[in-house]
Amino acid sequence: MKKIKLSKGKFAIVDDKDFERLSKKKWHFTLYARRSVVENGKRKSSLMQWEVLGKPRKGLQVDHVNGDKLDNRRKNLRIATPSQNRVNSVKPKNNTSGYKGVIWNRICKKWIAKTSFNKKLIFLGYFTSKLDAYKAYCEACVKYHKEYARVK
Numbered sequence: 001m002k003k004i005k006l007s008k009g010k011f012a013i014v015d016d017k018d019f020e021r022l023s024k025k026k027w028h029f030t031l032y033a034r035r036s037v038v039e040n041g042k043r044k045s046s047l048m049q050w051e052v053l054g055k056p057r058k059g060l061q062v063d064h065v066n067g068d069k070l071d072n073r074r075k076n077l078r079i080a081t082p083s084q085n086r087v088n089s090v091k092p093k094n095n096t097s098g099y100k101g102v103i104w105n106r107i108c109k110k111w112i113a114k115t116s117f118n119k120k121l122i123f124l125g126y127f128t129s130k131l132d133a134y135k136a137y138c139e140a141c142v143k144y145h146k147e148y149a150r151v152k
Contacts, residue, residue, distance in 0.1 A: 001073060004048075006033055012070045018052055032069050048072045053079070061085045067150065083119070084148040087141065091152065097130050100151060101137030104130075113137040117144040 002019040003011040007028035014022055027033045033048035049062040052072050056062060056079050063080035064071060067090050080088070091100040097111065105112050105126070113124035113133035124140050127133035134151075141149035 004033070006070075010070060012048055012072055013068075014048070014052065015073050018072075018074075022048060022051060029070075033072065049077055053077050063088055063148070080148065083116070084145065087115075087145045088148045088150045090150065097133075099130060099134035099137070101141070102130050102133040113140070115140050115144065 001013055002016055002023075003013055004019070004023050004027060006012055010029040010033075012027065012033035025035055027035050027048060035046050035048075037044055037046045047062070049064070049072050050056075052074060053062055059081070060079050061082055063078050063085045065076045065078060065088070067088065068076070097103060101113055101115055101124075103112050103114070104110075108126060110126040110128060111130045111133040112126055113136040115122050115124065115137060122140060122144070124133070124136045127136065138149075138151040141151050
């Protein structure tokens, strides 16, 4: 494992076998390790993860297994649908319950657990305890999303 320097004092992690090829290019930090390329006279963006795995076909994305978008080691990258990639995301910053998949319903004064699968919302129930709601969310995530489930 080696590190490649990005802009803004950030580093991307890559496998030793990818380091030499990738380190010859200039990378900058956005949310990902990114570089600008010119194709057919047009400026486009290329992601480091695409240069490691190959750019996925239309409708698919590269998912970072551990959630670290700067960890571009091959064992941490996999092709996923947008839905699978979303399920593997970390808890949103604006989350107020402290738990992924759990929200407070102020009308009925209960915690609600929910997830989605195949573009459909799955309501998991009302709960008096947010921990119970979170447990229901975790079980549903593992059931529906299998290895893509990130419950933390």
